[in-house]
Amino acid sequence: MTARREALQAAFDAATSWLDQLSTAPVRPSQDVDEVTAALWRELPDEGLDPRAVVDELVRAASPGLMGAPSGRFFGWVIGGTLPAALAADWLTSAWDQNAGLLASSPASAAVERVAGRWLLDLLGLPPEAGVGFTTGATMANVVCLAAARHAVLDRVGWDVEHDGLVGAPPVTVVVGAERHSSVELALRYLGLGTGRSVVVPADERGRLRLDALADTLAAAPSGPVIVVLQAGNVHSGDVDPVGDAADLAHGRGAWVHVDGAFGLWAAASPALRTLLPGLERADSWATDGHKTLNVPYDSGLAFVADAAALHAAMGEHADYLLQDERPDPMATVPEMSRRARGFAVWAALRSLGRQGVAELVDGLARHAAAFAAGLAAMPGVQVVNDVVFTQVCASFGSDERTRAVAAQVMADGTTWMTPSRWHGHPVLRISVSNWSTSDDDVARSLDAVARAVAAVDARGVA
Numbered sequence: 001m002t003a004r005r006e007a008l009q010a011a012f013d014a015a016t017s018w019l020d021q022l023s024t025a026p027v028r029p030s031q032d033v034d035e036v037t038a039a040l041w042r043e044l045p046d047e048g049l050d051p052r053a054v055v056d057e058l059v060r061a062a063s064p065g066l067m068g069a070p071s072g073r074f075f076g077w078v079i080g081g082t083l084p085a086a087l088a089a090d091w092l093t094s095a096w097d098q099n100a101g102l103l104a105s106s107p108a109s110a111a112v113e114r115v116a117g118r119w120l121l122d123l124l125g126l127p128p129e130a131g132v133g134f135t136t137g138a139t140m141a142n143v144v145c146l147a148a149a150r151h152a153v154l155d156r157v158g159w160d161v162e163h164d165g166l167v168g169a170p171p172v173t174v175v176v177g178a179e180r181h182s183s184v185e186l187a188l189r190y191l192g193l194g195t196g197r198s199v200v201v202p203a204d205e206r207g208r209l210r211l212d213a214l215a216d217t218l219a220a221a222p223s224g225p226v227i228v229v230l231q232a233g234n235v236h237s238g239d240v241d242p243v244g245d246a247a248d249l250a251h252g253r254g255a256w257v258h259v260d261g262a263f264g265l266w267a268a269a270s271p272a273l274r275t276l277l278p279g280l281e282r283a284d285s286w287a288t289d290g291h292k293t294l295n296v297p298y299d300s301g302l303a304f305v306a307d308a309a310a311l312h313a314a315m316g317e318h319a320d321y322l323l324q325d326e327r328p329d330p331m332a333t334v335p336e337m338s339r340r341a342r343g344f345a346v347w348a349a350l351r352s353l354g355r356q357g358v359a360e361l362v363d364g365l366a367r368h369a370a371a372f373a374a375g376l377a378a379m380p381g382v383q384v385v386n387d388v389v390f391t392q393v394c395a396s397f398g399s400d401e402r403t404r405a406v407a408a409q410v411m412a413d414g415t416t417w418m419t420p421s422r423w424h425g426h427p428v429l430r431i432s433v434s435n436w437s438t439s440d441d442d443v444a445r446s447l448d449a450v451a452r453a454v455a456a457v458d459a460r461g462v463a
């Protein structure tokens with residue numbers, strides 16, 4: 001075998017055996033960052049090592065510090081697993097090593113992104129002529145969409161923000177919901193719109209932006225460009241802002257309406273859950289993730305912009321040396337020039353599931369979340385604090401101290417992985433069901449682990 005084949009074979013063997021043991025192994029890593037560093041640390045060697053031995057050394061050193069994120073019992077943060085077809089396509093993506101920036105540099109990547117992009121717009125019920133950007137994640141998808149928004153609202157008042165920047169520009173009023181994701185703040189920072197200037201619209205008890213308050217905010221906003229940022233999928237409640245009605249209100253005021261739907265946008269792919277998002281298609285741009293609900297490997301985000309010309313104006317650049325096309329190059333949809341051909345894995349995920357499979361995936365996540373809510377509510381002294389409408393469950397275990405102690409104990413136990421958070425002023429244990437492979441048995445074993453954690457905390461006398 002050649003050295004390359006040996007290295008790839010070693011990687012294949014290590015990857016498949018690691019994935020195979022996830023169904024029985026603890027989800028949590030057995031070593032922390034300092035321990036892994038200590039095992040791996042040495043001065044940069046003068047001499048190299050053959051590829052096969054490099055793979056072996058990496059696997060040996062890294063394995064104890066790996067989180068079982070693709071496990072069916074992983075419910076931390078909002079993190080998806082990896083569909084087999086998407087993982088395989090991702091391996092090919094590395095082997096093929098295409099530069100996805102230009103039509104000329106990879107016709108295959110550009111074509112697959114075109115097809116996957118159209119499929120996604122169809123699946124999510126978004127305008128078929130929208131522009132699509134394959135980003136690293138929803139944070140960058142928010143950046144891309146809000147850059148298109150910034151372009152469009154300033155263009156309408158005769159300001160060329162790409163050429164003249166924001167210094168001296170007409171002020172842009174940005175309206176956000178009280179429970180927006182922190183990545184919206186990052187996007188506003190990166191785009192020079194700032195975080196402190198946003199007008200914040202209060203949320204209701206389910207974490208949704210309040211329409212009446214949005215109407216008041218828009219009525220009181222100074223004349224001039226306005227961008228409204230909505231959310232589909234609150235990371236605590238899973239709930240969705242009233243997107244269609246909010247979009248109509250905002251459009252009455254000439255605003256651009258963006259939806260951060262990192263995981264919640266996928267409710268639109270389920271006939272049963274699409275009722276959470278009436279009027280979703282009436283917004284102007286939408287950000288979501290491939291690496292959460294769709295279960296594509298990292299990194300995979302998606303930006304959709306109804307007015308593709310605004311997207312290209314915000315992201316595109318012409319450079320004579322690049323061999324660019326009359327047609328917009330893929331680099332006119334994302335911040336990067338050179339980048340990974342992310343479309344292959346997204347296409348593979350969609351092709352392997354089909355329309356029905358995506359709906360079943362999304363419905364299955366919501367069904368498991370409902371089972372968690374029912375199981376937790378049946379435990380004495382446990383309260384589910386959100387209306388479980390989608391994939392997110394937040395539980396309180398009585399006092400703040402007891403809730404924190406149970407969350408820490410669940411993570412230490414390692415059977416399952418759920419993360420502590422704070423919502424509406426109190427600590428919660430948050431369960432995000434995002435993995436395609438989670439089974440009823442995974443849910444049952446994870447509920448048992450929570451019950452064990454409660455018993456352990458009570459045995460220590462934490463009240």
Ligand SMILES: *Cc1c(COP(=O)(O)O)cnc(C)c1O
Pocket residue numbers: 078136137138139140181183184233234235260261262263289301
């Ligand atoms: C995860 C998430 C983001 C950020 O997505 P990344 O893929 O981590 O960049 C943005 N908004 C919401 C609602 C999220 O859940």
